[in-house]
Amino acid sequence: MINWEELKHIHVIRKLETILAQWFNVEVFFVDDRGSVRNFDAADRAREVRNPLAHHLVRD
Structure with a gap:
């Protein structure tokens, strides 16, 4: 199993x-086998998505 927090x-x-x-x-996103984005927190407004x-995909 991949440790997403460590990665x-x-x-x-x-x-x-x-x-x-x-x-x-x-942008680089890590997606698990279920299609969930693992390295993005929608509540984190400090991360700029250029x-x-x-x-559009991650903010909406």
């Missing part, structure tokens, strides 16, 4: 998310 705190994963967001305007499609 989102790994330095390489965080850096990759930052670089992809800056260079390509994309991609308009990703913003």
Whole structure:
């Protein structure tokens, strides 16, 4: 089983998310086998979602 809490705190994963967001305007989401987004909290308004499609999918 994947420990989702541990995965989102790994330095390489965080850096990759930052670089992809800056260079390509994309977001990285981890989805489990049921289709639930595991590394996004809708209540966390501090996280900026730059991609308009990703913003629509996770905020609504």
